[in-house]
Amino acid sequence: MSGIPCRLRCWPARYERCLLFFSSLGHPSGSGSIARSTGWRPWSSRLDSPMNVFDRKMKRRQKNWASSLPESGKYDYLKEEVGSRVVDRVFDIVRTFPLALDIGCGKGYIAENLNKETVQTLFQVDIAENVLKHPVETEIPTYRVLADEEFLPFKENTFDLILSSLSLHWVNDLPRAFKQIHSSLKANGVFIGAMMGGETLYELRCSLQLAELEREGGFAPHVSPFTAVTDLGNLLAQAGFTMLTVDIDEILVNYPGIFEVMEDLQGMGESNCAWSRKPLLHRDTMLAAAAVYKEMYGNDDGSVPATFQILYMIGWKPHESQAQPAQRGSATFSFGDLGNISKRMTKKDK
Amino acid sequence: MAAPRAMPRREVWSRTREKLRSFPHLMAACAAEASAYGRCVAANTQGSKDLRKDKCANEFQALKNCFTVNAKKAR
Numbered sequence: 001m002s003g004i005p006c007r008l009r010c011w012p013a014r015y016e017r018c019l020l021f022f023s024s025l026g027h028p029s030g031s032g033s034i035a036r037s038t039g040w041r042p043w044s045s046r047l048d049s050p051m052n053v054f055d056r057k058m059k060r061r062q063k064n065w066a067s068s069l070p071e072s073g074k075y076d077y078l079k080e081e082v083g084s085r086v087v088d089r090v091f092d093i094v095r096t097f098p099l100a101l102d103i104g105c106g107k108g109y110i111a112e113n114l115n116k117e118t119v120q121t122l123f124q125v126d127i128a129e130n131v132l133k134h135p136v137e138t139e140i141p142t143y144r145v146l147a148d149e150e151f152l153p154f155k156e157n158t159f160d161l162i163l164s165s166l167s168l169h170w171v172n173d174l175p176r177a178f179k180q181i182h183s184s185l186k187a188n189g190v191f192i193g194a195m196m197g198g199e200t201l202y203e204l205r206c207s208l209q210l211a212e213l214e215r216e217g218g219f220a221p222h223v224s225p226f227t228a229v230t231d232l233g234n235l236l237a238q239a240g241f242t243m244l245t246v247d248i249d250e251i252l253v254n255y256p257g258i259f260e261v262m263e264d265l266q267g268m269g270e271s272n273c274a275w276s277r278k279p280l281l282h283r284d285t286m287l288a289a290a291a292v293y294k295e296m297y298g299n300d301d302g303s304v305p306a307t308f309q310i311l312y313m314i315g316w317k318p319h320e321s322q323a324q325p326a327q328r329g330s331a332t333f334s335f336g337d338l339g340n341i342s343k344r345m346t347k348k349d350k
Numbered sequence: 351m352a353a354p355r356a357m358p359r360r361e362v363w364s365r366t367r368e369k370l371r372s373f374p375h376l377m378a379a380c381a382a383e384a385s386a387y388g389r390c391v392a393a394n395t396q397g398s399k400d401l402r403k404d405k406c407a408n409e410f411q412a413l414k415n416c417f418t419v420n421a422k423k424a425r
Contacts, residue, residue, distance in 0.1 A: 210391050210401060215410070217403035257374050287417065288387065288410060290377055295388020 051173040058273040059170050063128035066269035075267030082194050082310055083109030083165045089192050097161040103149050104167020108136040116140055156183045164193040169226055178239035188319035197309035198226045203297040211288035220278035241315025249310045254303040258290045261306050380416035387413050
């Protein structure tokens with residue numbers, strides 16, 4: 001723990017105030033919040049902000065618990081797969097990145113796939129300390145930092161490459177997180193991220209809703225809210241990224257039943273930590289949900305599918321060398337001439 | 351003060367987890383009742399039907415009875 005800055009080692013109660021102090025340093029909009037003692041209340045980065053969806057302390061506890069399980073490796077399949085797909089996108093860019101950052105690194109699912117030719121030094125950031133203590137072996141020199149994804153402790157224009165795999169869907173203030181990522185990037189730097197999309201676990205969500213509606217007469221959210229694809233493009237553009245690419249991937253995993261789905265989600269550290277979640281699930285409702293899940297979505301062999309919709313995003317920090325939109329009126333060819341294109345081509349050859 | 355929702359003690363969790371572990375076996379034993387309940391719920395969400403509390407209470411009771419009987423047998 002010796003390398004970790006003192007303010008990040010604060011105990012939970014003071015952790016909130018330490019983060020408040022830190023945020024008011026880095027962001028002028030946070031000034032004034034230090035005067036108010038938040039104590040044990042749910043904490044928001046801006047006191048009047050509606051963006052306090054997730055209990056970050058709870059998420060930290062869940063991730064710590066998940067990584068302390070005896071067989072935590074058996075829950076890694078999804079994160080390993082998504083991590084390798086993110087690294088595929090990094091390899092598509094023919095460039096060597098001297099300094100890279102991995103936000104919400106987990107055990108290092110991205111680092112284990114990278115090589116020294118692509119990334120020379122890697123910083124890994126995560127909110128849970130247990131996870132950082134047992135990283136995966138990698139040939140790249142890495143530095144592990146314990147920090148919250150919403151409050152990156154890095155200077156502006158530091159990194160050539162920022163990566164994030166399956167951790168941004170637990171962030172409260174996503175626009176702000178993107179702005180911080182944008183500022184930490186150097187000009188002509190790139191951000192490649194993967195997060196869960198809106199259709200993730202829709203089978204689980206629907207089964208629980210229907211079961212609760214039938215058994216209890218109403219339902220509360222159990223699956224956490226996700227970002228829609230359309231919103232993601234807007235958020236990235238607002239943060240200042242250019243040359244955006246957002247694509248959707250769906251990973252379907254089959255499980256024996258609803259309890260295995262929930263158990264694996266817990267083991268991955270992906271349990272719900274939204275403030276609006278209902279902590280109690282009656283046994284009758286669980287039984288009803290299991291029956292509904294199997295009947296409505298079950299496969300022929302008795303297993304049930306769970307969909308993970310992954311949104312991959314690539315955004316660049318502007319730089320003069322990047323292709324700019326052409327000036328109005330600079331066209332040399334009209335769409336109306338498209339029908340004659342073969343004639344024009346042969347004329348040119350002659 | 352602890353977290354807003356107090357967590358039960360560790361022994362309660364391990365007992366609950368043990369019980370949950372037997373759920374899949376019981377589900378397999380009561381597949382027919384589960385399927386009937388699921389069909390009832392699905393049917394009540396189609397078209398203009400409205401799913402309300404206890405619309406499928408009979409099917410659920412059958413499922414629960416099957417579960418209780420099998421759980422007693424397993425013990």
